[in-house]
Each structure stands twice: as C-alpha cells, then as structure tokens.
Amino acid sequence: MVMLPREAYTDPAVLAWERRHFFAAHWTCLGRADELSTGTTYCATEVGDVGVLLTFGDRPRAFANTCRHRGHELLQQGESSDRRAVVCPYHGWSYELDGAVLAAPRMGEAFDPAPYGLVELPTEMWHGWVFVNALGTAAPFSEYVGGLAGLVAPYRPELLVLKARHSYEVAANWKTVVENYHECYHCPLIHPELCKVSPPTSGDNWDLPGAWIGGLMDLRPGAETMSLDGKSGGIPLPGVDPRTVNYLGLFPNLLLSLHPDYVMTHRLVPRAPGLTWIECSWYFPAEVDDPSYAVEFWDITNREDWAACESVQRGAESPHFRPGPLAPAEDAVYQWVTLLARGYLGKSLY
Template identity: 55%
Template sequence: MFKQSDPAPVPAAGLAAALAPFGTSRMLPREAYVDQAVFEWEKRNIFSGWHCVGHAADLDGVGAQRAVGSGASGILLVRGDDGAVRAFANVCRHRGHELMPCGASTKRRGVVCPYHAWSYKLNGELRNAPGFDQLDSFDAAEFGLTELRLVDWHGWLFVDPSGLDGDFADHVAGTEEIVGPYRPEDLTVVARHSYELATNWKVIVENYQECYHCSSIHPELSRISPPTSGENIEMPGNWMGGWMSMIDEAETMSLSGRSGGVAIKGLSEQEQRTVMYLVGFPNLLVSLHPDYVMTHTMTPLAVDRTHVECAWAFPREAAERPGFDPSYAVDFWDLTNRQDWAACESVQRGLSSPHARPGPLALQEDGVYQFVTRVARAYAGER
C-alpha cells in the first residue's frame, strides 16, 4: 500500500489506542465501521491499490469479458487475442458510459459501448467511433481504453487502479512459499456461493482472523479442528494469517472429517494435517486445505454492506472424476459461513449504537491485532 496524502477521518486517540502494544490495545474506533466518510476514504486510499478482482479462470477463452466494481472502482477485465488478461477502467472514452454493468460478463471479439457503439479491440485500442471517420482532426490512437496494472498470481487477478501502489512482489512478500505448494492455479473451481452481508467489510476479516469465537458458534468446526490449535505468522508483505491443525482422525475440514476428493500432490506432512488461513489485504481470504482451496473475495458495497463470493477449487483429478460431489467441503463451509455471517451482522448492529466503544483484544485475538494495526497504519497514512 502506498503512502496516503490525506489521513482518514477517524479520531487520533482511537488510532493510538488501536496501535498500542498487543495486550493493551483496543479495536478500531467506532467510526471505522459506521461513518460514510471513512468508507469513502477507504475506497480512495485502500481499495485503489492492489486488491483481488477474481479468478483468471473466470475469463475462459479469447474475448471473455467481465465487469467488477462500479463507479470510481469500476474495472473491465478482458482476455485478449494473446491469451493474456488485461484490466481497463470501465469507462468509454467518448462520453464516459460504462462499457458493461457491474457483475456482467460476455464473450465477443471486441469491447463495445452500448451507448453510442464505440468499439475497441481486446487490447484496448479504439477500433471504431461511428461518424468520427469523417473528421480529419480525430486521432483514434488518443482514445484507447485506460489500462490498469494487473497481475495474475496463482490464478487470482490483482489490480492496482491507482497505478501508484508499490511493486506487486512487495505486496505478496513472504507469501509465495506458503501458497505455492498448493498450486491454486492448477485447481478447478467447482462451486461458488454469493452472499450479501449487512456488515462492514472489516468486521468480516476480523472474524476470519480469530477462533476465539469458534467454541461458541462453530460446534461442527470445533469437532474437527481444535479452536486453541495453531498459531499466527508474520509476513513482510500485505498478507497475514495463521494455521490451525485437525484432529488425528480427520482428513480435511468437512462435517465428518473425511474427504470426498483427493489430496493436493506434493504437500508436506505439516500441510496435510493443517489448514492455513490467509488474508490478502484488503479483500481476499484464502483457506488452504489438504484437498481443496477455498477463497472469499469481498467487495464493499456500502459502509454497512459487503458482497462476498466464496469459491471452492479442487485438484483436476477430483473435479473431473465422474460423479464427483464437492458438497463435503461446500456444505461444511456454507454452514460455517452462515454462522459467521450472523455474528458479523450482529456486530455491525451493535457498533451502530452510539454507546459502542472499542473493546480490548484477548490473547487468542493476535490475528485480529495483525489486521487492526494494518488498517490503523493505513488510516494514519503509513505503509
């Protein structure tokens, strides 16, 4: 994340309390979760840098197009004739009309604005502007789509709309050796669930970053993975997270502990007995299992509303097996997700009270501290 010029509109004393040493710190100021001005600041200063916009596999074949985000964060993803995915601002160079509505997808040999039929090549160059061919002063080369920085990393697409964030290698520093062995780019997404939550995006990440709540609301998860197991790790980039172990009888995270798929090849003994939970700041949650990889991609819609897409990816030899049923993983995590979503929405309602005050962190919430201090430093204009 790049250095900001305008600190976030949150109380300085509240930031100082959140940045205090672990064991004495507090949660972020209430304004961070309920104030529209803070949400607008986050869109300009956090989500304008590197963030995940989806899976490369979603753009299947030359001409595949997908629009993500809207307004200032509107992005058009396009797979070109050369097979590469590119990101463009979702803005026609004529009158600014969106090239595609948010969430829409299509597949065609070019990009066409639905307003006045300006069309573009898959590489963003202007192909045709109806009526302008009669103007000698019109130079088509000046009106190509605005291309944005994009990186395909292990099959996940990351975009830096501002063009001002640091090198992507710095963003993922320390993460390659953790994610690489699972080879997510070689897995096949078999199932997806979409959720729209009445909560701030940060509440979702904070919930994901601790299992202090697991014994209270996740009896199924707690039977397979002891809530007190594992530990969090420090990484030099913009990722954070930690691992949890499974009971000896379990093969994976499912209601029975059994796997209905196949193990990901090449994993270490430790990786076969644990689940690694990572946060790709700000909006990608990655859960690395012995036999599948699950992701949650968050899109903030409002200060108190977030869209979450959950995707489950399995080794091809499992996904292509006749009769393969991913429900052993999907049903387990859909149940767990819904338990979490109810808690997150209740937290949001509680924080909406004028009587809410930032609380302390338990020793089991060091992962929450990782995230809260990352956000607090961003609010203060630091890396």
C-alpha cells in the first residue's frame, strides 16, 4: 500500500482532469441552502470547471450558467442578484427562477421560447446542504451517500445553526488535506491538544456503501467533547453517542465531523495543484450563545494540520519524492487512495 504518484499532487493537468471528472461529474457540496440564498434570488459559481447558476425560488435549483440565445454568461462567477428574473446582460433574454424563458426581445411573433429554457442540472438537498452534479452523470444521490446517511441522520444537522466560520488558504493539494483528515498516525507529534481529550489510537473505520470514507474516535474518560479542557460549553445533541466523534468524508469535497454537542464541516475547493481554499463551519443548537470552546480548539488543530499539509506539499514537489508505504494506522488513507484510483480508471467509486 503506497501513496499516489507525485504528479497527482503537483501536475496542473491532473487537477484540470479532477475538476471535470471528480468535482463536475459527481455530487459536489456548494454550502448550506439558507446561507447561499440569504439576500439573493440567484448567484453564479463553479462546480469543478463548469459554470453554474443557482436560483432560489420555490426550491434551490441549478442551471448551466449560459444563455440559451448566444451562450453569454448570465452572471460572472461570484456575482449574485436579488431580481425576480434572470436577465442576460448581452441581449436581454430573461428567465424565470425555474429556468423557463420569460422574455426573448425582438425574436418575432413566430418564435416559440418553450424549447429554450435554461439547462437544468441535478440538485439535491441533504440535511440543509446543497449538492450539484454539474455534468448530470452521477449516480442517484441516495446511492452515492449510501451508508453515510444512517450515521449523519441522528445529529440532525439541518436543525443546527451556523455559529462560527473560518476560511483558510492552504498551500497544499486538496487530496493531501483529505488524507491528513482521515488519519491520526500524525496526532502524537503535532496535536498535543487533541491527544489530551481523544486517544489517537482509538476508534475504527466504517465499511459501508457509498462514495465516502471515515471512522470514529473515542473521547477520553472525563472528556465531554473536543475542546482544550475537554469541557462542553454547549448542549448535548439528543440521540447521539456522547463518547465518540465521527470523522467522515463525502467525496469529493465535504468533511463532516460529528461531535456529541456540535457538527463541524470542512468544505474544500481546489484553486491550484498546491493551493486549496477551505471553509470550516461550526453548527450548534440555536440556544448555544458561545461556540468559542470548540472554535478555539479546532482553529489550533486546523492550523497544525495546514502546516503539516503544506510541508507535505513542498516535499512532494521535490524531484526526489517517491510514494511511500502506508502504515496500518493509515487504513482510511488507503481507502481514500483506492477510491481515487477507481475514479481515475473510470470505475464506480463504491
């Protein structure tokens, strides 16, 4: 069992392929619907290398960000609007939030606009998060999530409220970040805070269907949650195991950390072979006023991880780097690399 070759972490051509065949071709998380829709009726983003327009009418929908007249972008990436209709800035064609043509100026009385609605893309809502399949080629979402659904459901993250968020620019490949997340072989050397509240050799990995990997770890006796002193300043989530934390990664870009009293997510967007944007979010019951006990702990831990990932990236860019063997404690990394290898070969991810 060895790592992927150097090019997987350093070659722009590999990342370009991944953006099309991993991020655009599968179910990519774009964030929480309530946050994406605040103050806007539609916005533009990218899913992998495909421009996507999100609209918020009766429900969140995704469309190709291209006008059906001459292909002009309806919005530039990162832009948003609060108008009740999507208007192309080139020739003024406009669309309802459900994608139907609203007006096609000066096209003549004989023109039938019905066949020229926006190209809709598969969209799914899952526990409050919006997922889009930008190529329309992914497996049904229920099969894609598979056994992960039963692990996440007891935490009811859709009922939790965003209480804190940090964004990071990490000078490392997106896959390195995921690999680091899925093993604690490194914890005794770089995470003294974590090891005080959770034994780094505890827990086990799940073996359930779906395009995801992950496992759980135990809390030490006397620890209530993952915080610097092991104490919780929040509210226990009903119906979940109070002694374990689940660390789960849904391919390609959502990491879910399920705690006894809060849910933390990392959402990844690759910017370059050696650069990844990471959005870290903390969700708590609405009654919790102060999330700092969890935020402080994980910001310290995140930054320790990012420094390690950046060092791995620099090492991988060395002409002398060769893929090294994986230890038994890196079983989840092996599962992740195997999933990636299946994807590279065009096989099913699960």
